[in-house]
Amino acid sequence: MEALRAYLQAMPQLSDRLLEQLSVAMDSEGGFDYNNAEEMRAAYADAQQLALSRVIEEKTPYYAVTYPQVFYKCQTCAAEVRGAYYEISNPITMKRGLFRVRLMHEFLAHGATFYREPILNVSETLIGYDEHHLDVRKLTTVLAGLALPEAVREDLGQ
Numbered sequence: 001m002e003a004l005r006a007y008l009q010a011m012p013q014l015s016d017r018l019l020e021q022l023s024v025a026m027d028s029e030g031g032f033d034y035n036n037a038e039e040m041r042a043a044y045a046d047a048q049q050l051a052l053s054r055v056i057e058e059k060t061p062y063y064a065v066t067y068p069q070v071f072y073k074c075q076t077c078a079a080e081v082r083g084a085y086y087e088i089s090n091p092i093t094m095k096r097g098l099f100r101v102r103l104m105h106e107f108l109a110h111g112a113t114f115y116r117e118p119i120l121n122v123s124e125t126l127i128g129y130d131e132h133h134l135d136v137r138k139l140t141t142v143l144a145g146l147a148l149p150e151a152v153r154e155d156l157g158q
């Protein structure tokens with residue numbers, strides 16, 4: 001699964017691209033006045049459009065983090081990971097899919113394709129474990145139609 005992992009690690013986050021475009025616009029000649037709320041809003045909308053059209057031109061899948069106000073603390077590496085889901089989008093087919101942030105972190109940072117969560121009953125006694133697996137089939141559906149490297153296809157079972 002190393003090829004798939006590297007491929008997903010390199011996947012751009014839309015908000016990073018947005019910030020890049022925003023700083024380009026700020027530095028450019030005739031840039032906007034960021035103290036002016038109206039200009040700032042217009043510049044933001046332009047940058048968002050530009051960031052989106054770039055990933056579409058590049059035919060690169062990208063992701064956005066939903067519920068960024070939510071954090072989860074990884075017990076393996078102590079990283080505080082932001083968001084509830086990665087929403088991965090395919091700019092060619094417009095297919096999207098939601099993947100739990102914890103699963104993405106387990107896979108991207110630690111190479112694990114699943115994690116276990118304790119199941120407790122009402123009196124907090126451990127009654128078992130719930131296993132969450134990376135949904136490779138869903139990932140395959142989202143990434144279909146893109147020019148994927150051969151090794152990534154193999155990891156996806158194609």
Ligand SMILES: [Zn+2]
Nearest residue numbers: 074076077109
């Ligand atoms: Zn971790």
